[in-house]
Amino acid sequence: MSAESKSQQAYRFVRERIDDGRYVPGYRLVLGQIARELDVSVVPVREAIRLLEAEGLVTYERNVGAQVALVKETEYLHTMQTLALVEGYATALASGSITPDQLRRAREVNERMRRTLDDFDPHRFTELNLEFHSILFESCPNPHVLDLVRRGWNRMKVLRDSSFSFVPGRARESVAEHARIIELIEQGADELEIELAARRHRTATLDAVLAYQSEHKTPATDAASAPTTTEPAPEPGDAAAASASNLEATA
Amino acid sequence: MSAESKSQQAYRFVRERIDDGRYVPGYRLVLGQIARELDVSVVPVREAIRLLEAEGLVTYERNVGAQVALVKETEYLHTMQTLALVEGYATALASGSITPDQLRRAREVNERMRRTLDDFDPHRFTELNLEFHSILFESCPNPHVLDLVRRGWNRMKVLRDSSFSFVPGRARESVAEHARIIELIEQGADELEIELAARRHRTATLDAVLAYQSEHKTPATDAASAPTTTEPAPEPGDAAAASASNLEATA
DNA sequence: GTATCTGAAATCGTATACGATCCAGTCGGG
DNA sequence: CCCGACTGGATCGTATACGATTTCAGATAC
Numbered sequence: 001m002s003a004e005s006k007s008q009q010a011y012r013f014v015r016e017r018i019d020d021g022r023y024v025p026g027y028r029l030v031l032g033q034i035a036r037e038l039d040v041s042v043v044p045v046r047e048a049i050r051l052l053e054a055e056g057l058v059t060y061e062r063n064v065g066a067q068v069a070l071v072k073e074t075e076y077l078h079t080m081q082t083l084a085l086v087e088g089y090a091t092a093l094a095s096g097s098i099t100p101d102q103l104r105r106a107r108e109v110n111e112r113m114r115r116t117l118d119d120f121d122p123h124r125f126t127e128l129n130l131e132f133h134s135i136l137f138e139s140c141p142n143p144h145v146l147d148l149v150r151r152g153w154n155r156m157k158v159l160r161d162s163s164f165s166f167v168p169g170r171a172r173e174s175v176a177e178h179a180r181i182i183e184l185i186e187q188g189a190d191e192l193e194i195e196l197a198a199r200r201h202r203t204a205t206l207d208a209v210l211a212y213q214s215e216h217k218t219p220a221t222d223a224a225s226a227p228t229t230t231e232p233a234p235e236p237g238d239a240a241a242a243s244a245s246n247l248e249a250t251a
Numbered sequence: 252m253s254a255e256s257k258s259q260q261a262y263r264f265v266r267e268r269i270d271d272g273r274y275v276p277g278y279r280l281v282l283g284q285i286a287r288e289l290d291v292s293v294v295p296v297r298e299a300i301r302l303l304e305a306e307g308l309v310t311y312e313r314n315v316g317a318q319v320a321l322v323k324e325t326e327y328l329h330t331m332q333t334l335a336l337v338e339g340y341a342t343a344l345a346s347g348s349i350t351p352d353q354l355r356r357a358r359e360v361n362e363r364m365r366r367t368l369d370d371f372d373p374h375r376f377t378e379l380n381l382e383f384h385s386i387l388f389e390s391c392p393n394p395h396v397l398d399l400v401r402r403g404w405n406r407m408k409v410l411r412d413s414s415f416s417f418v419p420g421r422a423r424e425s426v427a428e429h430a431r432i433i434e435l436i437e438q439g440a441d442e443l444e445i446e447l448a449a450r451r452h453r454t455a456t457l458d459a460v461l462a463y464q465s466e467h468k469t470p471a472t473d474a475a476s477a478p479t480t481t482e483p484a485p486e487p488g489d490a491a492a493a494s495a496s497n498l499e500a501t502a
Numbered sequence: 503g504t505a506t507c508t509g510a511a512a513t514c515g516t517a518t519a520c521g522a523t524c525c526a527g528t529c530g531g532g
Numbered sequence: 533c534c535c536g537a538c539t540g541g542a543t544c545g546t547a548t549a550c551g552a553t554t555t556c557a558g559a560t561a562c
Contacts, residue, residue, distance in 0.1 A: 503562100504561105504562085505560100505561085505562080506559100506560085506561080506562095507558105507559080507560075507561090508557100508558090508559080508560095509556105509557095509558095509559105510555105510556095510557090510558105511554105511555085511556085511557100512553105512554085512555075512556095513552100513553085513554075513555090514551105514552080514553070514554085515550100515551090515552075515553090516549100516550095516551090516552100517548105517549085517550090517551100518547105518548085518549080518550105519546100519547085519548085519549100520545100520546095520547090520548105521544105521545090521546090521547100522543100522544080522545075522546100523542105523543085523544070523545090524541105524542085524543075524544085525540105525541090525542080525543095526539100526540095526541090526542100527538105527539090527540090527541105528537100528538080528539080528540100529536105529537085529538075529539100530535105530536095530537085530538095531534105531535090531536090531537100532533100532534085532535080532536100
């Protein structure tokens with residue numbers, strides 16, 4: 001009768017909360033508690049948690065439990081680097097079969113991004129940015145690569161609260177680079193050229209973030225470098241609290 | 252007391268059998284049966300199966316069960332393409348911090364590969380090939396990328412029996428390309444240059460496979476195009492049988 | 503001969519139960 | 533005062549049990 005199994009239900013339940021920030025990094029995921037909330041038993045919840053672990057969204061220790069993954073600065077760097085790689089490639093692969101309508105939509109979204117520059121809203125900008133890039137690689141014929149891109153974006157979501165990714169002033173350049181990429185695709189540039197342009201676009205953001213960071217807080221402390229010994233993890237009670245601030249513009 | 256949990260035990264049990272070919276693609280994985288073999292209950296087995304599903308090694312359908320993933324020709328192409336991408340990048344990233352000892356080992360392994368050419372043993376060649384490439388990217392500083400490379404190799408293992416990947420005569424070129432890559436790294440070439448060389452090395456193999464295939468059996472039928480309706484899946488009894496033949500040289 | 507129905511067997515999905523493990527706080531010895 | 537052993541509570545890990553779903557063989561109708 002039920003369209004989805006309880007383990008899938010549990011997966012979506014937790015996943016949703018990680019994605020939108022209700023479960024912040026470090027939040028402890030207690031099987032029994034989640035099971036009670038969902039009115040299911042612990043077995044499907046456990047299964048869901050293990051899947052999330054396999055995706056890298058939560059960490060897990062035997063007989064101890066799970067928590068939303070805590071990430072370090074280097075983790076952010078590596079994720080972004082990988083995302084630059086696969087997304088650039090996906091964009092290049094898709095460029096061969098992109099439709100005029102997709103190009104039109106991409107231009108339009110980028111135009112909307114440009115218009116937000118005056119009255120800047122990082123949250124909105126990030127949303128549009130995701131939409132823009134999605135359009136560019138949505139006709140990528142290799143589902144493997146697309147899957148890797150999705151993973152990269154998901155990972156970035158978890159990193160949202162790490163406060164590494166906000167760089168004021170980068171947005172304007174970003175819009176210009178978007179325009180450049182569209183231009184390359186329109187004039188039927190070489191796939192490798194498109195790939196590298198898209199990759200550089202992401203790498204530039206990464207560099208900007210790192211530069212901004214080393215400029216503003218030189219010690220550049222890792223967030224939660226030793227999650228087991230020190231305890232920066234919020235307790236079950238204040239999951240909703242620590243979120244809702246600190247938005248970013250990973251453009 | 253036990254070093255590993257039963258779910259991990261079950262995971263390794265099945266994984267091992269998929270990797271070495273005892274469970275061929277299409278082999279039906281019955282929870283209760285595996286549980287009895289391992290003398291555990293079905294719960295940890297189920298968990299293991301779902302993890303394997305998340306990795307793409309098995310397919311799963313609700314209330315029906317799991318089987319070792321059946322792959323099509325396009326799947327092989329996409330996997331190889333993705334592997335070319337991430338492995339090339341991993342190699343380039345690692346080239347910056349590669350040690351003289353690693354370079355020496357790589358040269359030595361490639362030399363061993365060259366010596367097998369006269370009395371060609373595809374199995375041995377493939378082993379050495381894996382070792383060669385592993386050395387090149389083992390000092391890659393980005394664990395994400397390395398993880399993607401590992402996934403790619405694992406996926407290729409499942410594709411082993413698909414008979415797409417054997418191309419006589421390609422081995423010699425492969426050894427030469429290996430030498431070229433080492434040369435580039437030694438002379439401190441640009442990272443992008445190394446990346447593209449390593450990528451082309453893989454892409455060339457892919458092209459060779461496709462060419463060989465279209466030349467020898469023009470219809471180019473997909474293996475098991477509709478696993479649900481037609482039933483090419485071997486039954487539990489003959490798991491050990493269909494394997495042990497048909498080795499490949501994915502070089 | 504083919505198509506459809508039906509019931510039993512096989513298999514899956516999850517609730518429940520209970521032992522195992524970990525953690526934090528307490529107590530006693532040094 | 534500090535440190536190690538002890539203990540209670542919380543949580544995890546898995547065996548077992550049972551209902552739900554699928555599959556398939558055999559029977560029946562056409």
